[in-house]
Amino acid sequence: MATSATSTAVNGMHPTLPRVAFLGPVGTYTHQATSEFFGDCESAPQARIADVFTAVSSGSASYGVVPIENSSFGPVAETTEQLRTTELSVRGMLALRIGHALMASRKAEKGKLKRVFSHEQAIGQCRRYLAERYPNVEIIPVNSTAQAAERAVDDLEALAICSLKCAEVYDLDVVDTDIQDAGEANTTRFIVLSRSTVSLPSRYPISRPKTVDTAPEQ
Template sequence: MQRPDPANLADLRRAIDAVDEQVLALLNQRAGLAAEVGRRKLAAAPEGPFHAPRREREVLARLEAANAGPFPGPAVRTIFQEIMSACLSLEKPLRVAFLGPEGTFTHLAARHQFGGSSQSLPQGTIQAVFRAVERGGADYGVVPVENATEGAVDSTLDAFLDSPLRICAEILLPVDQALLLRPELDLGAVRRVYSHPQALGQCRRWLEAHLPQADRVEAPSTSEAARLAREDAEGAAVASELAAELFGLKVAEPRIQDLAANATRFLVLGPKEAEPTGRDRTSLLVLAQDGPGALLRLLEPLARRGLNLSRIQSRPTRRRLWEYAFFLDVEGHAADAPMAEALADLRAASASLKVLGSYPRAVPGAGDGSLG
């Protein structure tokens, strides 16, 4: 192709158009190859899994490493994740259940993980997300488990007590809360602010400083808050910018959360855990044996082998009075020798032990929770 004259804007635009056409042709070539892969998978195993998460992770890592610029590195993963999502939809769209409705941060996390071409299945409760995957109505589920400001999501921990599902990935998503208004509404005219209780808690100082005259109204989700604000002539919502797009609202103020580095951790639920990657985390559900030093006996096998305990949370089992379960996050994979030895000791020292899953650790700030 003839090089354009750098001084001629029209030449540069024609060159960009030509490159776009080449990119489109290559995308269709890739889609054709993906469709052929799907046909061969179907012939070999009609009921087998179409999604190959390890292959996906390897492709993304290779392309990120191969990028020489000037195309921005973080965008490589985002764009190619969407390309793979679209190509996979030609084989068999992934069905992803998440805590809905659409426009919530859990929806954003699901889109980040599986791309916009996956089939979104919003669920009304966290328990419903678990049930959708357990009964085969969804291939994966996405649920929140903790927020940097407001702490643990107890409903997610409780659901693991009776579920056979495994954690196969985690997503660490930066949570930027925005103040959403009807297009004609000014900040001074706001009399009610709708949002989920956690979102209101994350923005407490900003709301007190800028909207002291407005009542706080709790909603079941940030997305529902946006819908309520759209219907209220004096209402506003604390929600995501995606919710603004979905409900025709304007972003009056972006990033109003009190903690600048606010983030929420989400778990991806599936029928089996991920393979080792070398940077993994294992989540455990442990019931301690009654007696003095019970918790110490659970932690000692991890400490003795130098395994880092990154999180511990207790929850009542609701089976017997004063019986508590401990949820542990430990760095390492269950297949690693030190972890496997520690788990054997934990089984002997506990009333029961359940490995909820081993999965790649998400990179803070990157939201990287690729399935392993």
């Protein structure tokens, strides 16, 4: 029988928090999707989408969260590749409205920016914006949008496309907001994975309305 990775309160004790692997580091959209879906949980950020699958398969995390498809740019290549061969089961899904921001180090000279880092999905969702506003800037794909933010902290010639949350987490300057070509309609769907022997407790609804990626409180 499938077992759930959390238990209900016994003798007034709180259930153990589920350990959830997601595409990290802190501040990715997948991190936001994880918090949205699980609420309180033990975070296990992973450097790559493939590492999320490995963490769940090996049992080092009970659940995994990965992005699967964007409304304008389409399937997330690393996820669809993993789904070909994985033995993991899809247990839930949710969609987030994605608003991308452009950021740079507080010390960067904004007229001397030479490169922009981001996840290939974010780059794809902002293609037109980049071509129009930054035609001469080199585009460098990295493992996630929050990794892009990390790279921009010490690179004074770099921009990062990431979520507004990253301004707070990585102490970056916000250069522009809502730069995605599809505007308000830009949505990404995420899936929740587990081993086939691990079920999803009923307190996690598997279908829910879209949520909006909001700016951090000032």
